[in-house]
Amino acid sequence: GENVEQHPSTLSVQEGDSAVIKCTYSDSASNYFPWYKQELGKRPQLIIDIRSNVGEKKDQRIAVTLNKTAKHFSLHITETQPEDSAVYFCAATMTTGTASKLTFGTGTRLQVTL
Amino acid sequence: EPEVTQTPSHQVTQMGQEVILRCVPISNHLYFYWYRQILGQKVEFLVSFYNNEISEKSEIFDDQFSVERPDGSNFTLKIRSTKLEDSAMYFCASSIFGADGYTFGSGTRLTVV
Numbered sequence: 267g268e269n270v271e272q273h274p275s276t277l278s279v280q281e282g283d284s285a286v287i288k289c290t291y292s293d294s295a296s297n298y299f300p301w302y303k304q305e306l307g308k309r310p311q312l313i314i315d316i317r318s319n320v321g322e323k324k325d326q327r328i329a330v331t332l333n334k335t336a337k338h339f340s341l342h343i344t345e346t347q348p349e350d351s352a353v354y355f356c357a358a359t360m361t362t363g364t365a366s367k368l369t370f371g372t373g374t375r376l377q378v379t380l
Numbered sequence: 381e382p383e384v385t386q387t388p389s390h391q392v393t394q395m396g397q398e399v400i401l402r403c404v405p406i407s408n409h410l411y412f413y414w415y416r417q418i419l420g421q422k423v424e425f426l427v428s429f430y431n432n433e434i435s436e437k438s439e440i441f442d443d444q445f446s447v448e449r450p451d452g453s454n455f456t457l458k459i460r461s462t463k464l465e466d467s468a469m470y471f472c473a474s475s476i477f478g479a480d481g482y483t484f485g486s487g488t489r490l491t492v493v
Contacts, residue, residue, distance in 0.1 A: 298479045302423075309471060309484040310423060355423060361478035365411045365428035365435040368482070372422045 268293040270358050272371025279346050280379055287374045289356035290338040296358040298366070299339045301330060304353045304373075313354075314341070346378045382406040384485035386472050392491045393462055401457045401488045403472030409481060412455045413473040414447065416440065417487075423471065429455065462492045 269292040279285050291299075297318035302310035316323045316330045316339065323330050327346075332339040343350055356371040385404040393399050405412050414426040428435040429447055446458045455474075459466055472485040 300479070300482070307489075309486050311484075312482070315479075357423075359479055361480075363478050365413070365430050366475060366479040366482070367413075367425045367428055367436055367438075368415075368423075368479075369425065370423045 268296055268358055268360075268369040270356060270369050270371040272356050272374060274374060275372065276375045276377070278377040278379060281346060281348060283346055285341075285343045285346055285350070285376055285378075287341045287354055287356070287376075288338060289340070289358075289371050290336075291358040291369075292337065293358070293360065294334075294337065295360045298359050298361045299330070299332060300357050300368070301328075301341050302355045302357065302370075304355060310355060343376075346376075348378050348380065351376055351378045382483070384472055384474055384483050386470075386485035386488050388488060389486065390489045390491070392493060395464060395492055396461050399459050399462055399490065401459075401470050401472075401490070403455045403457070403485055404453050405455055405472070405474030406481070406483060407453070409474035409476050409483075411435075411475045411477070412447075412449070413475075414457045415471045415473060415484075417469045417471065419468070426457070426470075459490075462490075464492050466490060467492045 272289045300315035303313045304310045329342040353373045357368040359366045387402045412429040417423045427437045427441045444460045469487045471487045475482040
């Protein structure tokens with residue numbers, strides 16, 4: 267089955283700096299890669315996603331890149347703000363038109379300091 | 381914005397007792413899921429459900445677990461005889477088709493004492 271690894275486990279940046287979180291996946295059949303932000307005690311919230319037919323996607327301060335050959339994808343947050351502090355999870359799945367089981371990475375705790 | 385609703389938000393139960401966690405998926409969604417997150421760890425897939433039957437289940441989803449869609453709106457997870465290690469946050473999710481519209485509920489924190 268799919269295995270997703272995520273690094274780093276913790277990341278501390280100063281406000282205004284950029285943050286990069288990296289994930290690798292094992293199953294070349296995976297074709298959908300969402301990123302979730304989770305605040306303490308809350309549900310995972312989708313912040314951006316990318317499909318395997320696209321190499322990069324951007325939404326304001328957040329971007330995701332995908333390298334299918336190397337089987338890795340990354341989340342980039344620019345101009346970080348204190349409210350970006352949370353745990354971020356990457357995930358991977360193969361969407362076949364049936365139920366899609368998400369395999370999550372182990373999470374990155376991002377701390378944005380003033 | 382449509383939401384996936386879960387009840388209760390927090391449940392405390394004694395070891396060996398049965399619990400039922402309830403979820404109301406988004407109304408036009410066809411696929412339903414349960415995930416588990418032990419405190420401080422990653423979110424783990426338990427089971428997916430479509431057309432009134434289980435599509436896939438993980439190793440965690442053993443004979444103590446069952447799912448049901450008893451009516452047109454609810455989707456439940458039953459744990460028959462709870463163990464201490466079942467203590468976790470349980471998230472329900474639903475999707476329209478495959479990964480489209482994948483939405484998580486706010487979770488039920490299960491504490492087994």
